[in-house]
Structures are given as C-alpha cells and as structure tokens.
Amino acid sequence: MADLDLPARQGFTPDAPSAALPGEIPLTLTINGERRELHVRPWTTLLDLLREDLHLYGTKKGCDHGQCGACTVLVDGQRINSCLALAVSKDGCEVTTVEGLAAPDGALHPMQEAFIEHDAFQCGYCTPGQICSAVGLVQEGHARTPDEIREQMSGNICRCGAYTNIVDAIEDVLAKETAK
Amino acid sequence: MNRFSYARPGSVADAVREVGSSPAAKVLAGGTNLVDLMKYNVERPAHLVDVTRLPGLKEIEETGEGGLRIGALVSNSDVAYDPRVQERYPLLSSAILAGATAQLRNAATTGGNLLQRTRCYYFYDAATPCNKRAPGTGCPAKTGVNRIHAILGTSEHCIATHPSDMAVAMAALEAVIHASGPNGEREIPIAEFHRLPGDTPERDTNLGADEVVTAVTLPTPRFATNYTYLKLRDRLSYAFALVSVAAAFDMEGGTVREARIALGGVAHKPWRVPEAEAMLKGVVPERGAFAMVAERILQGAQGYGGNSFKIELARLAIIRALSQAAAGTPQSQTDKRIQ
Numbered sequence: 001m002a003d004l005d006l007p008a009r010q011g012f013t014p015d016a017p018s019a020a021l022p023g024e025i026p027l028t029l030t031i032n033g034e035r036r037e038l039h040v041r042p043w044t045t046l047l048d049l050l051r052e053d054l055h056l057y058g059t060k061k062g063c064d065h066g067q068c069g070a071c072t073v074l075v076d077g078q079r080i081n082s083c084l085a086l087a088v089s090k091d092g093c094e095v096t097t098v099e100g101l102a103a104p105d106g107a108l109h110p111m112q113e114a115f116i117e118h119d120a121f122q123c124g125y126c127t128p129g130q131i132c133s134a135v136g137l138v139q140e141g142h143a144r145t146p147d148e149i150r151e152q153m154s155g156n157i158c159r160c161g162a163y164t165n166i167v168d169a170i171e172d173v174l175a176k177e178t179a180k
Numbered sequence: 181m182n183r184f185s186y187a188r189p190g191s192v193a194d195a196v197r198e199v200g201s202s203p204a205a206k207v208l209a210g211g212t213n214l215v216d217l218m219k220y221n222v223e224r225p226a227h228l229v230d231v232t233r234l235p236g237l238k239e240i241e242e243t244g245e246g247g248l249r250i251g252a253l254v255s256n257s258d259v260a261y262d263p264r265v266q267e268r269y270p271l272l273s274s275a276i277l278a279g280a281t282a283q284l285r286n287a288a289t290t291g292g293n294l295l296q297r298t299r300c301y302y303f304y305d306a307a308t309p310c311n312k313r314a315p316g317t318g319c320p321a322k323t324g325v326n327r328i329h330a331i332l333g334t335s336e337h338c339i340a341t342h343p344s345d346m347a348v349a350m351a352a353l354e355a356v357i358h359a360s361g362p363n364g365e366r367e368i369p370i371a372e373f374h375r376l377p378g379d380t381p382e383r384d385t386n387l388g389a390d391e392v393v394t395a396v397t398l399p400t401p402r403f404a405t406n407y408t409y410l411k412l413r414d415r416l417s418y419a420f421a422l423v424s425v426a427a428a429f430d431m432e433g434g435t436v437r438e439a440r441i442a443l444g445g446v447a448h449k450p451w452r453v454p455e456a457e458a459m460l461k462g463v464v465p466e467r468g469a470f471a472m473v474a475e476r477i478l479q480g481a482q483g484y485g486g487n488s489f490k491i492e493l494a495r496l497a498i499i500r501a502l503s504q505a506a507a508g509t510p511q512s513q514t515d516k517r518i519q
C-alpha cells in the first residue's frame with residue numbers, strides 16, 4: 001500500500017520512535033457475502049485493503065482523497081469513498097464492491113446491464129465507482145428526475161464525460177424499479 | 181501517512197480518557213477530513229481514538245421543547261433526510277445537502293463536520309509555510325493565491341475560512357454543542373464554538389484538545405417557513421462555498437419578528453452580525469432594507485486580491501437570500517438556477 005513515510009518537512013517534528021505502535025489488528029469483514037477474518041495495520045484504508053491485500057481490483061483508486069468517487073463501495077448498504085475510510089474502523093461491517101453485485105450464477109446486476117445497454121462508459125476507469133454509487137442512489141430513494149440523478153451522482157467524476165449515458169442508465173433502472 | 185496507535189473505546193468516558201492520554205491523540209469519526217489530511221502529512225496523530233462505536237451518539241431525539249438533539253455520530257445524510265429535521269429545520273437539511281456528495285455525506289458525522297479544517301491550499305501543502313499548520317512560519321495566502329479565503333474577521337496571521345455548510349445553518353439556528361471532557365459535560369453555543377484566527381490560528385475552535393463532542397441541540401423551531409440556504413461556488417455541485425448565506429425570518433403577519441443571517445466562505449467561522457439582523461425587526465421585508473443590512477454585515481470587509489470579488493458577491497448573495505427567505509421560496513439544491 002501507499003504508506004510511504006515522507007521526510008519531515010517544514011513545521012513538523014519527525015515521528016518520535018514509539019514503542020507502542022501496533023502490529024496488525026484483527027478485523028472481521030463480510031466482503032461480497034463472504035465473511036473474512038483479517039489482520040490489518042491501522043493506517044490501511046479500506047480501498048488499499050480491498051485492492052492490495054484482497055486483490056479485488058474492481059474498486060479503483062483515482063485521487064485517493066475523496067474527490068473523484070472511483071473508490072465508491074457499499075458499506076452496510078451505504079455508498080462511501082473507500083479511500084477515506086480506515087479499514088479498522090469498519091470492523092464487523094458488510095462491504096459490497098463491484099465484484100459482488102452480480103448474482104451467484106453470474107447474472108449481472110440490473111445496474112450493470114443498464115450501463116452496458118446505454119453505453120455508459122468509455123475507458124471504464126470510473127465505472128465500478130459509478131455503478132456502486134448508482135446502486136446506492138437507487139436504495140437511498142432520493143432521486144427521481146434527471147436533475148436529481150445528476151446531483152446525487154455528483155460524487156462520481158467521469159474523465160471521459162460519459163455523464164449523459166450514465167444518467168440515462170440510472171433513469172432506466174429507476175423506472176423499472178418503480179414499475180415493479 | 182504516519183504510523184499511529186489505535187483505540188476503539190466503548191464509552192464516552194473511555195474516549196475522553198484515550199483522547200487525554202497524549203497531546204498528539206486525535207478523534208476519528210467518519211474520517212473524510214482527518215484521513216485526507218493524514219495522507220497529506222498535515223495531521224500526524226500519534227494515537228487515533230475511533231469514536232464510531234460509542235453508544236448513544238447515533239440518535240436524533242426530541243428535547244421536549246420541540247427541539248432536537250442530534251448525536252455527534254449521526255451522519256450528515258441521516259440528519260438531512262430525517263423527517264423531523266426536514267419539517268422543523270429545513271434550513272439545516274438544505275445546507276447539508278448543498279455540501280460535498282452523497283458518498284461523503286453518508287460517511288461524514290455531525291461532530292466531524294463541525295470540526296473539519298480549512299481548505300486553504302497552503303495549509304494542505306506541507307512544503308509551504310502556514311501559521312495554522314506550523315505556528316510562526318507565516319501566512320503565504322495573504323499575498324498568494326487566495327480566491328477561497330476570508331474577507332471578514334481575518335488577522336495578519338491567518339485569512340483562512342471555515343469550509344462547513346452545515347455549521348452556517350446551525351449558526352443561524354443558534355445550535356448548542358455538547359462536549360464531554362475530563363471535567364464533565366459542557367454546552368457551547370455555536371457562536372462561541374468556532375473562533376477567529378487572531379494570533380493563534382492553529383486553534384480552529386474553543387473545544388479543548390481533551391474534549392469529545394457528543395451532540396448538537398437545536399432550539400424550539402421558529403424558522404421553518406421563511407428560510408433559504410444560498411451557496412455560490414466554482415461548480416454547481418461537489419465544491420466548497422465561495423460565499424454562502426443562510427437566511428431565515430420568524431414572521432408575524434407581514435413583518436419580521438426576528439431575522440437570522442449567517443454567512444459561510446467569508447470568515448474563520450460562520451459569520452453573524454446581530455446588529456444587522458436587528459435592523460430588520462418589525463420591518464416589512466423588502467429589497468431596500470436588505471441592501472442596508474448587507475452593507476452593515478460587510479462593514480470592514482477586506483479583500484486580499486484573489487478574493488476581493490467576494491465582497492460584492494456576498495453583498496448580492498445576502499440581498500438575494502433575504503428575498504428568497506421573505507418570499508418563502510428557498511433555493512433548491514437540485515435545480516441550480518437562482519431565482
């Protein structure tokens with residue numbers, strides 16, 4: 001993981017060597033339906049745990065600072081930026097990544113289907129975050145109109161500018177949900 | 181990120197003890213500001229006290245006076261969409277929804293939002309001097325890039341703003357912050373919670389380093405009809421305020437019984453001028469009066485070059501927000517057109 005130790009810079013006292021630094025802390029997470037007993041160092045973010053330790057590369061690192069949404073996952077059903085969450089603080093939680101959206105038999109999630117149908121991506125880098133975010137949006141139930149979808153999806157930046165088709169895909173899923 | 185030890189206390193008393201155990205201990209709530217700053221080496225806590233499991237801080241409860249008590253760990257989303265908040269304090273709901281994104285609001289907590297730190301570029305860049313991050317090193321923002329900086333209440337030591345939208349609405353609503361420390365509980369009116377930089381810009385608030393915020397209470401609701409939160413920024417969503425205005429009237433017939441006006445993005449704390457609000461007491465709200473109020477609020481405002489445009493922007497924003505509040509047509513946080 002990216003935990004490089006920068007040299008002390010202006011205004012910082014270098015880290016005092018501490019005897020009390022922890023080793024790995026035990027952590028239980030249910031990831032995509034599978035219960036995992038893990039050990040992490042406290043400075044590991046949920047994003048780095050998923051990608052570097054568990055090799056779930058679907059979740060992307062864009063900015064690593066909460067500014068792009070590429071790292072969006074669902075924690076206990078709620079979409080959050082996994083780059084700003086320390087893994088230890090999510091002990092006991094259920095995490096769903098893009099890998100966990102499809103049914104066990106491989107049938108794609110309706111949001112994944114809709115993204116394909118509406119051609120809602122170009123390079124695809126932002127797509128796992130967009131899809132997880134859109135699944136969260138539908139569950140939250142605060143968006144109906146295209147304007148509301150755009151506002152509720154503002155946390156997911158698409159450098160390729162596939163926004164129009166992303167909104168169409170989500171609108172489609174929302175319409176099918178309400179028709180149910 | 182620096183190395184640190186980690187504790188997850190199970191009670192507020194234990195959390196207070198953990199926070200007091202080292203001057204370099206820090207509370208971790210949603211992490212959306214603290215973890216970000218740790219990645220930039222701006223915050224380097226030796227000990228993190230994860231308060232997310234503390235019991236009793238995730239509820240929104242009735243206070244018995246029609247008011248609400250919001251636990252420090254209630255997420256920004258849960259506050260904004262709570263039906264009681266939407267009905268009694270729509271100004272607060274609107275301000276929260278004007279901030280950040282759905283993902284961030286899901287993770288961000290009430291306590292963390294109040295205590296988030298400035299977005300000053302120099303504060304974030306550990307390679308530059310900054311009196312807030314490293315006291316005594318200077319304030320490059322004063323003569324540097326300062327588009328987002330303060331025009332009111334600045335000092336020669338710091339011209340940073342407090343970036344929260346939620347806190348601006350809470351200031352207008354006169355919320356009270358509840359904190360727990362080694363000497364017990366205390367209540368801090370929001371006007372006294374955040375502070376001006378003066379010659380100690382390293383301190384954002386008057387909360388003690390060994391205190392934990394436990395709740396925010398909102399007084400008996402009076403501003404649920406005539407209110408607005410008007411936020412102006414560099415893009416329509418997912419951006420901090422350049423200037424924001426929380427405006428609310430308690431009306432009696434056609435005249436103002438009480439006016440509340442708080443500004444965001446212009447100072448080191450949500451900016452209120454009680455004398456300006458008093459100018460509207462007993463008055464039939466109209467544009468001429470609003471213009472005088474705006475002049476009064478911005479008395480003494482000072483630009484630093486890059487942010488000088490904020491003085492005129494704030495003047496117009498105050499007038500527009502007061503008009504929206506008077507008409508009972510609050511700014512939509514979805515349809516970004518300003519009516």
Ligand SMILES: Cc1cc2nc3c(=O)[nH]c(=O)nc-3n(C[C@H](O)[C@H](O)[C@H](O)COP(=O)(O)OP(=O)(O)OC[C@H]3O[C@@H](n4cnc5c(N)ncnc54)[C@H](O)[C@@H]3O)c2cc1C
Pocket residue numbers: 065066067206207208209210211212213214215216231252278279280281284287288289290291292293294295296297343344345346391392393394418419420421
């Ligand atoms: C890209 C981006 C855009 C954003 N845009 C906006 C915006 O437009 N408007 C806006 O208002 N905000 C915005 N935010 C900021 C966001 O609202 C804050 O990061 C969030 O509210 C902080 O809450 P938290 O629970 O995550 O706090 P944390 O990051 O956990 O903590 C923040 C600070 O508060 C302290 N703290 C937390 N809880 C307590 C407690 N109970 N007692 C004592 N100390 C405590 C911590 O020690 C830390 O110093 C944005 C953030 C990002 C990353």
Ligand code: SF4
Pocket residue numbers: 298300301302303309310311312313318319320321322329337338339340381
């Ligand atoms: S404005 Fe404040 S936070 Fe920014 S560089 Fe100056 S002292 Fe630091």
Ligand code: FES
Pocket residue numbers: 060061062063064065066067068069070071072081082083084
């Ligand atoms: S990687 Fe998390 S928001 Fe960009």
Ligand code: FES
Pocket residue numbers: 120121122123124125126127157158159160161162
């Ligand atoms: S598809 Fe390329 S960034 Fe969105």
